[in-house]
Amino acid sequence: MASPQQPQVYQTKPEYSSSVLVRGTPDYERCRRMNPSSATPDRYPQEIHVPRTPQDIAAALRKAASLGVHVGIRSSGHVFGLGALVQDGIMIDTVNLNRGVEYDPATQEITFGPSVRVEEVAGKLKEIKRFFPHGHAPTVGAGGFLLAGGQGWFVRGWGATAQSWITKMEIVVPDGRVLMASRTVNQDLFWAARGSGLGFFGVVTRFWGRTIPASRLWERSFTFVVGDRYEQLMTWALTKGDETPKYGTDLNMTIYYPDKYDPLCTGDAVPEDKTLHMSLSLQCYADTQAQARVLLSAYDGEMPPAVRDALIEMKPVTETSFQRIFRTKRGFIGLGGDQRWSILSILSDPGTPLPRLLEKCKPALTELPTRTSVVFICTCDIVPDEQDSAVSIPQQYYISTITQWTDPGLEPGIYQPMRDRYKATLPVAAGTYVADYDVTNDDANGRVMSDSALARFLEIRQKWDPKGLFPNYKRFIETHEKIRRMESKARL
Structure with missing residues (x-):
């Protein structure tokens, strides 16, 4: 069996010797650890099933029911809590299922x-x-x-x-x-x-x-030094985003130590000067460059002095492609090896005044724990319709901090500081994006659905899974009860 400390490169098309991998075999351990973060927890399913057909999945579910154990499903994304690794249960890895x-x-x-x-x-x-x-x-x-x-x-x-x-x-x-x-x-x-x-x-x-x-993808970008201008930069960037047409635009912000991208810098320690940069990556989908310039024109014109003084670089509207952006992001997150990752996030409450939102989020966005950690913010503007789907949390801004480190010796302590910072943001959060929900610790989790949507979800779940083969929903209930207690305490 491979040592837990041995780096393993994350593969999106791994091959295994069997469709059912049994604990104690090399392929079982390789599959168990085939995650985008090498910080794989010590949770061990009885078996890992790697199905190719729906019938294979049905067999795995019958096996779990006969053993009286739980089931976890992995499609392999960036869910770093790894809720699919169910201790003593059965994990179904869908890597070979309808792969096309x-x-x-x-x-x-x-x-x-x-x-x-x-x-x-x-x-x-x-x-x-x-x-x-x-x-x-x-x-x-x-x-x-x-x-x-x-x-x-x-x-x-x-x-x-x-x-x-x-x-x-x-x-x-x-x-x-x-x-x-x-x-x-x-x-x-x-x-x-x-x-x-x-x-x-x-x-x-x-x-x-x-x-x-298909149309054509266009991009313009800005880069700033954050320094003591966090509030001014964030206010300008988010306000201009709100002024940008919603249809066909994609507005993203990152905050990072510039050493993150310096190939000569190594290790997890943050730079001594703790200088942060903020980049705006603004994309749109349009047939012509002229149309693209109009869609992204809210960022034209005179900048406030504090914003202008912080500007390092500004690139004009140019054509790009999804593939080019993927090449940039491929080294950004989730490649295994010696890279270890954690992510926490909130979906901001649209009713929160912007100054209060920025105040509550500041520690989570400016006190990055390692040199290669990064903040990612996306303007989503999702108005949910819970009559149509379980997507029921309003999403004005998706705000997240991605912690990266390479030294296993930093664990487990590296997790808690950011959990504490995101716990402090819950009063200005509508909830948590469910892909970032942490099954291992509830400190920073918010609601993943509205209370009414969760009630409906639980009724439907009871109908289809009365024996509770899939257990993660129980954590949602705990989180909603926690948030209700917090809200009741705040009203006193």
């Missing part, structure tokens, strides 16, 4: 399996000259991305991908049946799957999504 992207010209829909990666979907779309709002990180699996709702490209105007673009799913339910779910068939399953993330109580084996004709 197909397009039907008659329906103009694409179909793909749960472990198909974002870059694979994008590659097919480029080939057929169509668009579908896949994710931003190239190695994320479709299952985790879509069950979380999907903060895909141009989410501001076109909505969460699962809510607005997915038309149907094939799902293996706990009793082993293989069912279709859509807005007209098994509507309750379809509702629950879209937005419940790791709490879902079935195994999605295939997705269908509508597409539209």
Whole structure:
């Protein structure tokens, strides 16, 4: 068995010697640790199943039921809490399940399996000259991305991908049946799957999504020194984002130590001067450069003096591509090896005044624990419709801090400081993006659904999974009770 300390490169298409891997064998341990972070916890399923068909999944579910154990599902994204690793249960790794992207010209829909990666979907779309709002990180699996709702490209105007673009799913339910779910068939399953993330109580084996004709991707960017101008920079950047048209624009911000990208710098220690940079990456989807300039024109004009003085670089609107952006992000997060990762986030409450939001978030966004940690902020502007799907938390800004380190000796202490900082942001949060929900610690988790959506979800779950084969939903209940206690205390 491989040593837990031995680095393992993360592979998106690993091969194993068997479809059922038993604890104590080399391939079992290799598969258990085939995660985008090498900080794999000491949780050990009895067996790991690597199915190729829905029938293989049905067999795995029957095996779990006969053993009286829980089931975890892995499509391999960036869920660093690794809720799929169920101790003494059965983990189903969908890496070989419907691993391909197909397009039907008659329906103009694409179909793909749960472990198909974002870059694979994008590659097919480029080939057929169509668009579908896949994710931003190239190695994320479709299952985790879509069950979380999907903060895909141009989410501001076109909505969460699962809510607005997915038309149907094939799902293996706990009793082993293989069912279709859509807005007209098994509507309750379809509702629950879209937005419940790791709490879902079935195994999605295939997705269908509508597409539209492709356009062209454009980008402009700004880079600033943060220094003592955090409030001024954030206010300007977010306010200009709010002034930008919602349809066809994608607005992202990062805060980082510039040493993160210096190949001569090594180790986890933060730079002595603790200088932070902030970059704005502004993309839009338009047929011409002239149209792109109009879409991103809110950032033109005179900057406030504090913002102008902090400016390092400004690049004009130029054409780019999803593939080019993927190349940039490939080294950004989740490649295994000696890289270890953790992520915490909030979805900001749209009713919170911006000065209060910035005040509460400042420690989480400016006190990065390692040289290679980074803040990522996306303007989402999602107005949820919980009658349509379990996506029910309003998402004005997605605000996250991604902690990266290489020294295992920093664990477990490296986790808690950022948990404490994000716990302090909960009063200005509408909730937590379910893909970032931490099953190992509830300190910083917020609601993943509205209270009414969770109540509906639990009723549907009881109908389909009365024996509780899929256990992660229980953590959602604990978190909602915690938030209610916090809100009651705040009102006293």
